[in-house]
Amino acid sequence: MLEKRTPIPVSQAVEKVMKAATHSHSSEQVHITKAYRRILAEDLLAKHPVPPFDRTPYDGFAIHSDDSQNASRENPVTLRVIETIGAGSVCEQPVQRGEAVRIMTGAMLPPECDAIVMLELADTFTEADEDYMTIKRHFPSGHNLSYKGEDVSEGTMLIEKGTIINPGTVALLATFGYEYVSVTIKPTIGVFATGSELLEVEDELEPGKIRNSNTQMLLAQIERAGAEAVYFGKLPDEFESCYSQIKEAAVKVDILITTGGVSVGDFDLLPEVYDKLNADILFNKIAMRPGSVTTVATWNDTLMFGLSGNPSACYVGFEVFVRPIIKTRMLSSTPHLSKAKAILSEDFSKANPFTRFVRGTLSYQGHHLHAAPSGFNKSNAVSSLAKTDVFIVLPGGTRGYTKGDLVDILILDTEEGSEWPWESLSSSK
Numbered sequence: 500m501l502e503k504r505t506p507i508p509v510s511q512a513v514e515k516v517m518k519a520a521t522h523s524h525s526s527e528q529v530h531i532t533k534a535y536r537r538i539l540a541e542d543l544l545a546k547h548p549v550p551p552f553d554r555t556p557y558d559g560f561a562i563h564s565d566d567s568q569n570a571s572r573e574n575p576v577t578l579r580v581i582e583t584i585g586a587g588s589v590c591e592q593p594v595q596r597g598e599a600v601r602i603m604t605g606a607m608l609p610p611e612c613d614a615i616v617m618l619e620l621a622d623t624f625t626e627a628d629e630d631y632m633t634i635k636r637h638f639p640s641g642h643n644l645s646y647k648g649e650d651v652s653e654g655t656m657l658i659e660k661g662t663i664i665n666p667g668t669v670a671l672l673a674t675f676g677y678e679y680v681s682v683t684i685k686p687t688i689g690v691f692a693t694g695s696e697l698l699e700v701e702d703e704l705e706p707g708k709i710r711n712s713n714t715q716m717l718l719a720q721i722e723r724a725g726a727e728a729v730y731f732g733k734l735p736d737e738f739e740s741c742y743s744q745i746k747e748a749a750v751k752v753d754i755l756i757t758t759g760g761v762s763v764g765d766f767d768l769l770p771e772v773y774d775k776l777n778a779d780i781l782f783n784k785i786a787m788r789p790g791s792v793t794t795v796a797t798w799n800d801t802l803m804f805g806l807s808g809n810p811s812a813c814y815v816g817f818e819v820f821v822r823p824i825i826k827t828r829m830l831s832s833t834p835h836l837s838k839a840k841a842i843l844s845e846d847f848s849k850a851n852p853f854t855r856f857v858r859g860t861l862s863y864q865g866h867h868l869h870a871a872p873s874g875f876n877k878s879n880a881v882s883s884l885a886k887t888d889v890f891i892v893l894p895g896g897t898r899g900y901t902k903g904d905l906v907d908i909l910i911l912d913t914e915e916g917s918e919w920p921w922e923s924l925s926s927s928k
């Protein structure tokens with residue numbers, strides 16, 4: 500008699516997986532040019548104020564504001580220009596009352612000066628080899644200054660460890676002189692494809708066979724999640740070979756993913772492999788579609804994800820279950836896919852007892868996000884994945900969904916994630 504599997508709610512399945520998540524405390528130093536998209540393994544602190552000195556934000560003249568006190572159209576004030584400095588240079592001499600310094604954007608303010616007059620607001624002339632500038636209004640103390648520390652004061656905690664390094668973070672690293680930065684080590688994720696029907700990308704089609712698309716897809720998903728993939732190859736639907744190769748590979752990686760062979764078919768060998776390994780099965784049936792057969796097991800220190808062979812189910816299984824584990828290991832406090840609301844663009848009138856993760860395309864119309872199914876909407880679809888920006892989450896239950904309904908979406912391909920997006924989806928079965 501066929502084993503009967505009892506589906507558990509998605510939120511419960513994610514919770515079970517997350518209990519097996521561990522933080523990695525190991526880090527490595529990478530050169531700043533390799534830091535983009537890595538994860539900070541230490542808090543990023545401001546080592547000095549930014550800017551590190553008072554400076555001018557305009558091309559102009561640095562003056563003593565008091566010298567301009569009585570300046571007006573009728574009573575212009577003329578100051579002697581004693582030096583010209585560009586950004587990177589400093590004024591070589593003290594600036595006396597009645598004197599000004601011609602100064603360019605970004606240059607350090609001479610310490611005696613306390614206001615900047617933009618070039619456009621001054622008249623200039625030369626007399627007896629001396630340069631002069633004339634102003635016709637008062638420029639109060641502090642006028643047009645960019646103050647030391649106005650952007651960041653020394654010691655500020657800027658970015659917490661566990662945050663993905665984006666181009667803005669790279670700018671900060673450079674600002675504070677981090678030639679090398681401490682980042683989390685990428686977990687290694689092993690991948691096996693199972694199925695005697697599978698050909699490799701370069702193979703010609705043969706009757707009954709298909710090309711193995713899941714592996715290439717997973718390698719890209721793993722890279723997108725920030726981990727390191729190790730492809731172990733294809734396994735035929737033959738028990739001894741599956742068992743021995745999976746056992747051998749599992750000790751070499753942090754996480755082992757297989758695709759295919761997890762359902763109840765005659766050649767679905769993963770349940771038997773887990774059994775013989777004596778692995779601890781967390782679940783093997785989830786009330787979700789696609790991906791209902793996703794199986795997760797722990798074996799020694801390795802987490803084993805038995806993702807479905809069906810491409811869409813495999814894709815969803817990875818993003819919902821594997822991604823948060825990878826992110827957590829790399830210290831993220833928001834490891835799950837980001838959640839938002841969008842307006843559904845199509846009817847899903849038939850009720851479904853399982854929570855659906857419809858692959859969707861996002862569009863921005865006016866002030867609203869709209870989510871439309873991205874194509875052929877079956878578990879075995881491959882064509883809709885390329886245009887998938889989001890999963891449209893339709894909780895299972897007794898009702899269908901109508902075009903115009905406000906629904907939850909989980910956003911793919913964003914650097915930011917969510918803490919726990921499943922709470923409000925508690926109506927999911």
Ligand SMILES: Nc1nc2c(c(=O)[nH]1)N[C@H]1C(S)=C(S)[C@@H](COP(=O)(O)OP(=O)(O)OC[C@H]3O[C@@H](n4cnc5c(N)ncnc54)[C@H](O)[C@@H]3O)O[C@H]1N2
Nearest residue numbers: 692694711712713714759760761762767792807808809812
């Ligand atoms: N009697 C039942 N049959 C099935 C059930 C069920 O509950 N009872 N579940 C169905 C569901 S839901 C899914 S999802 C699939 C899951 O199948 P498996 O994970 O066991 O995967 P396979 O049987 O190996 O393959 C399924 C399908 O996917 C294709 N495939 C496999 N690997 C790849 C790959 N690397 N690249 C592209 N395509 C791949 C394979 O050729 C099959 O067409 O089971 C249902 N059946």
Ligand code: MOO
Nearest residue numbers: 789790791812878
């Ligand atoms: O696991 Mo299947 O993908 O539910 O359709």
Ligand SMILES: [Mg+2]
Nearest residue numbers: 760762764767
């Ligand atoms: Mg099968």
